[in-house]
Amino acid sequence: MIKVALCGVGYWGRNLLRVLSSNPGIQLAAIVDTRLEVRERLAQSFPSAAIYEDASSVILDPNIDAMVIATPVSSHYSLAKAGLDAGKHVMIEKPMCGSSEEAEDLVARAKAYGLTLMVDHTFLFHPAVRKLRDLVASGTLGHISYFDSQRVNLGLFQPDVNVLWDLAPHDLSILDYRFAAEPVSVEASGYCHVNDKSPDIAYITLHYENSMVAHLNLSWMSPVKMRRIALGGSKQMAVWDDLNRDEPVKIYDSGITIHSNQDREINLPNYRIGAVTSPRISGPEPLTEVVEHLRRSILGQERCQTDGDFGLRIVRTLERAQSALECSLQQVACSKRNTFNIIAAE
Template identity: 40%
Template sequence: MYNVGVIGCGYWGPNLIRNYTQLNRSRVKIVADLDRDRLSHMKKLYPSVETTIDYMNIINDPEINIVTIATPVSTHYKFASEALSAGKHVFVEKPIASSAKDAESLVNIAKKNHLKLMVGHTFIYTAAVKKMKEIVQSGELGDIYYINSQRLNLGLFQKDINVLWDLAPHDISIILYLLDQEPKWISAAGSSNINGFIEDVAVLTMKFNDKLIAFTQVSWLDPDKIRKMTVVGSKKMMVYDDVQPTEKIRIYDKAVEMPKHYDTFAEFQYSYKYGDIIIPKIDGKEPLSTELSHFLDCIEQDLTPMSSGEKGLEVVKILEASDESLKNNSSLVELCNNQFLLN
């Protein structure tokens, strides 16, 4: 039985606490939060859980094997580095840290101490995203031309990070998982409409090579909740709509081709294919349960988590490069040996 300490029980922490409690291999021993009201709410829900306003009571507890962090991003590095240094396995919410330097340092501390470090890239643990990966890998879509994703809603506005750091880790982690490669160049455009200094609407472009490109649009300022990703290939196209309760993925047998032979420009006609639409069956298991169960498997069997510290670092490098691009009028930023080369 793993003894878990959870730091942060605001909006997201309680979901982690509930899922650890439901797994039969772990129990939440202590929960820390600065807000006493949140702690008393947790105590009402889980009377046997200890509560504290001082997270050091978790770090210093010799019975705790796993520290789980669901606090604002600016605190992730401090809590995660202290927990790893105290010999605890660490699960930290996305994004793993607020700079690539800090993320890299966490990866190194975990490696040095032979501990597991995992980041909460929750969507790669959903059955729908796993299905999309299978479809992309099988070659059914042909060569991937581009991916377009949108994650829009009204709120929740964050105080310490912009909308890209808040929402885009989901899209970036899904896209890197599907394509199994990192982008070479990125650019970002955004605007701050409400408070004048934190971008609340943004678009990130990631270029993987001369052809393959991905666009991600994120917003805290949209009337509709939209979580949609379109993957366009040379043979077929796929749409993932996470807001749909059941039919989350549709595969469209649609494509466009250039004619192989034509004599004059007048004869030239693109050929459009309009075929069937297939809706694969998707299993409805809660992704957080799959994610935390995978984390426990990695600890038990000494495996590398699918969303390892290194994967968290890849995402943070892209977010850091997006800040650079935003500061420089959406310039193209080359991701090259941890340096930004503005083009």
């Protein structure tokens, strides 16, 4: 029975609370939240758990085996570091940290102490993502030439992260999980409508070694919610539409065969358009799988799939995208100033 403390019972923390408390191999030993009214409610519903205002109480409690950190991103590093230093296994919500420097430090500590450091990339435990992975791994789709994601909706604006850090980790975790390589180059553009320095729309293009291009269209400003990933392969193509209740994943037996043409300068493609198949997608709730995987990783029964190194790679790519995005925003601002100056001078 692993004794776990949950730090933070916000939007996602509530889900962790439910799932942690129903895993038979886990004892929810402590819950931390800064809000008094939340703590009072927790005390009623979870009489056997210690309820704390401050995570330091968890750090000091020698009974706690593991900490699950679901607080704002800015506090991830200090909490996780304190937990690891106190000999506790740690799971952190995604994104792992606000910088790769912090993430690297956590990875080093966990390795030095021989502790489990996991990042909760729940998406990878989603049955549709597992299906996409199997389709790629089995060669069913052939060589993957593009990954195209549209992840747009109205809100929720978050005060401590921009749209890139909020939405891109989903796609980047799938890309890393599947293609096991960091991008060779990262391009970005976007716009800040609500807050000057914080993009609420971002377009990211990632180029990979093996002739694959990935594009993410991320927005907090769209009236229609879309959660759609298209994977183009040389043999088949697949689309996952997370809002399609009945047929979330579709596999298109369509493709392009390229004929190199010695007589002419250009290659001409042949199109093949075939059947569409929608496999049955079902399975347990992804977060249930995450928590069970955490338990087994701590017990050494499974190799942690989304360990610190994994979380670090995602943060590193986010940093590269953020840097490209800032560069683009500055150039655009500069162009606008120049345009203004030209107009003013005329």
